[in-house]
Amino acid sequence: MAHPLEIRVVSKRFDDPSAATLKGYLASDGYKALEKALKMKPEAIIEEVKTSALRGRGGAGFPTGLKWSFIPRQSPKPKYVVCNADESEPGTCKDRLIMQFDPFSLLEGMAIAGIAIGAERGFIYVRGEYRYLIDILDRAIAEAYDAGYLGKKLRGTNFHFDLMTHTGAGAYECGEESALLESLEGKRGIPRIKPPFPATSGLYGCPTVINNVETLASVPHIILNGGEWFLKLGLPKAGGVKLTCLSGHVHNPGVYELPLGFPMRRLIEEIGGGVQGGALKAVVPGGSSTPLLNAEEALGVNLDFDSVAKLGSFLGSGGVVVVNDRTCMVKFAKRIIHFYRHESCGWCVPCREGTNWLELTLTRFHLGGGRSEDIDVMFDVAQSILGRTLCALGDAAAMPTISIIQKWRQEFEDHLAGRPCPYEREFAHA
Amino acid sequence: MSVFSPTLDAKLTRLAEAYPQRRSALVPMLLYAQDELGWLTPEAIREIAERLGETELAVRETISYYSMLRTHPVGRYHVQVCTNISCLLRGGEELLQHCRKRLGLEQRDVTPDGVFSIEEVECIGACSWAPALQVNYDFHQNLDPARADQVLAEYRQKA
Ligand SMILES: Cc1cc2nc3c(=O)[nH]c(=O)nc-3n(C[C@H](O)[C@H](O)[C@H](O)COP(=O)(O)O)c2cc1C
Ligand code: FES
Numbered sequence: 001m002a003h004p005l006e007i008r009v010v011s012k013r014f015d016d017p018s019a020a021t022l023k024g025y026l027a028s029d030g031y032k033a034l035e036k037a038l039k040m041k042p043e044a045i046i047e048e049v050k051t052s053a054l055r056g057r058g059g060a061g062f063p064t065g066l067k068w069s070f071i072p073r074q075s076p077k078p079k080y081v082v083c084n085a086d087e088s089e090p091g092t093c094k095d096r097l098i099m100q101f102d103p104f105s106l107l108e109g110m111a112i113a114g115i116a117i118g119a120e121r122g123f124i125y126v127r128g129e130y131r132y133l134i135d136i137l138d139r140a141i142a143e144a145y146d147a148g149y150l151g152k153k154l155r156g157t158n159f160h161f162d163l164m165t166h167t168g169a170g171a172y173e174c175g176e177e178s179a180l181l182e183s184l185e186g187k188r189g190i191p192r193i194k195p196p197f198p199a200t201s202g203l204y205g206c207p208t209v210i211n212n213v214e215t216l217a218s219v220p221h222i223i224l225n226g227g228e229w230f231l232k233l234g235l236p237k238a239g240g241v242k243l244t245c246l247s248g249h250v251h252n253p254g255v256y257e258l259p260l261g262f263p264m265r266r267l268i269e270e271i272g273g274g275v276q277g278g279a280l281k282a283v284v285p286g287g288s289s290t291p292l293l294n295a296e297e298a299l300g301v302n303l304d305f306d307s308v309a310k311l312g313s314f315l316g317s318g319g320v321v322v323v324n325d326r327t328c329m330v331k332f333a334k335r336i337i338h339f340y341r342h343e344s345c346g347w348c349v350p351c352r353e354g355t356n357w358l359e360l361t362l363t364r365f366h367l368g369g370g371r372s373e374d375i376d377v378m379f380d381v382a383q384s385i386l387g388r389t390l391c392a393l394g395d396a397a398a399m400p401t402i403s404i405i406q407k408w409r410q411e412f413e414d415h416l417a418g419r420p421c422p423y424e425r426e427f428a429h430a
Numbered sequence: 431m432s433v434f435s436p437t438l439d440a441k442l443t444r445l446a447e448a449y450p451q452r453r454s455a456l457v458p459m460l461l462y463a464q465d466e467l468g469w470l471t472p473e474a475i476r477e478i479a480e481r482l483g484e485t486e487l488a489v490r491e492t493i494s495y496y497s498m499l500r501t502h503p504v505g506r507y508h509v510q511v512c513t514n515i516s517c518l519l520r521g522g523e524e525l526l527q528h529c530r531k532r533l534g535l536e537q538r539d540v541t542p543d544g545v546f547s548i549e550e551v552e553c554i555g556a557c558s559w560a561p562a563l564q565v566n567y568d569f570h571q572n573l574d575p576a577r578a579d580q581v582l583a584e585y586r587q588k589a
């Protein structure tokens with residue numbers, strides 16, 4: 001059920017079990033946007049998306065209309081629309097709901113993207129663990145083909161759009177767009193050197209647009225109701241609403257659709273029902289790759305790209321993880337680094353060696369074998385990963401680590417004085 | 431002679447033709463083959479390599495990258511417990527230890543009868559319903575030890 005503070009756009013059909021069938025989808029405005037787009041000039045579609053100020057919901061927040069406009073429409077090569085449904089950023093669990101409850105909105109958004117950039121083929125790259133969603137999407141795709149919403153001559157026009165799902169097989173790195181393309185080509189998911197960017201040289205070296213599930217599912221709403229309408233739901237530079245995945249130490253974790261600029265304090269207190277098991281210590285604002293905010297920062301910030309950026313962090317993927325004051329931040333840093341060490345593809349030395357060394361050191365440190373010089377060395381190692389890798393996974397590992405050492409240095413010092421972990425001694429579990 | 435069932439054989443043939451370039455079908459073909467066989471046997475790897483016109487080495491190189499692809503057998507019910515941050519904060523580590531104990535998997539990863547196996551995994555996209563685990567492809571969320579026991583008992587009954 002919707003929370004009264006929510007504004008439901010991409011989640012508007014989440015409570016309607018019939019929306020996952022074509023009949024139910026059509027009964028709730030489904031495919032009206034595609035019918036409209038089929039009569040529009042491709043440039044006008046892109047303009048409408050630009051007007052909406054829609055920014056990518058996958059993590060980087062890049063303006064979607066601008067991204068689409070980079071596609072060289074005159075290029076003789078085939079063009080592709082790829083949906084990033086790899087959803088593996090820790091703290092993020094929203095794309096899943098769109099594919100489960102409103103799969104046609106994604107199909108419709110991709111077909112519109114295809115018309116806009118001149119692509120006649122699309123792929124939905126779904127993380128391997130989400131098999132049940134591939135089944136749902138495949139059923140939806142079959143229904144859409146039967147009714148002329150996919151395939152040759154869309155609804156009797158001269159536009160074509162073919163679409164299929166593609167399963168991943170367990171790799172966070174394959175959510176990074178260039179690694180995703182390598183993976184979609186059947187190879188190891190090693191990121192590519194950029195430039196060239198996918199817009200000019202993407203899948204099979206052809207112009208490619210890659211967008212997150214939520215980004216693409218927003219598109220039909222924008223085309224149907226107008227970019228201006230979407231823009232006004234949010235903020236001037238970041239239009240619309242956004243799914244926020246609330247997790248961790250709150251009473252009511254869940255996925256909530258909120259206007260851009262919604263205050264974090266109200267998210268935690270009014271929607272989340274307050275912090276569970278203690279007072280607020282820290283918040284991960286946008287998935288585990290983003291620098292953590294302390295309690296004061298978190299309670300003062302609004303959930304939009306620029307406000308979070310002013311605090312040196314990111315809105316990221318919309319994964320808000322709330323941490324109470326009975327949590328050991330050294331252990332938390334160790335768990336974060338464990339993830340990136342596991343997921344590093346190993347191509348870039350700073351990321352491969354840096355994450356490995358950081359995990360070893362944090363583990364020793366947390367167990368009580370820390371030395372005082374470790375703290376600065378860990379900080380330096382994390383700093384030297386920053387900006388020195390082909391893709392942002394290295395930064396994603398370094399940034400939260402740096403923020404934890406900076407903001408909770410005292411907890412590291414406490415581990416030196418009171419071995420083993422003083423928090424685990426004091427509280428049943430940290 | 432194919433090592434796959436006729437249904438899977440047809441599916442793999444379709445997949446190999448479905449992309450602009452054949453090699454794109456590799457990862458899905460491997461995963462669907464694994465679903466049927468339980469793991470990627472040397473015979474399965476050889477056959478998929480042949481179907482795509484790739485070397486066995488190229489296929490193995492790809493397999494070793496993906497954490498879901500495995501070249502050794504696991505249990506019929508593969509229990510994957512998430513201990514990443516959102517789960518960690520809500521008892522994911524305790525859940526993992528609890529499941530290990532219940533299944534007698536404190537010192538090993540596969541039960542002697544081959545029914546259960548266990549693995550600690552990274553975020554499975556169930557963060558707002560933590561702690562969570564997957565048994566094969568099925569999600570079980572908002573768990574505590576008692577609910578986890580129920581879940582495991584249901585699989586035990588099916589075995
Ligand atoms: C290591 C890494 C992992 C990523 N994982 C995802 C992911 O799971 N889903 C996603 O949509 N974007 C992910 N991204 C961001 C993509 O590279 C890309 O920016 C995004 O798919 C673009 O879509 P958008 O503009 O609609 O957000 C990841 C980036 C990095 C560096
Ligand atoms: S952190 Fe466990 S499911 Fe995301």
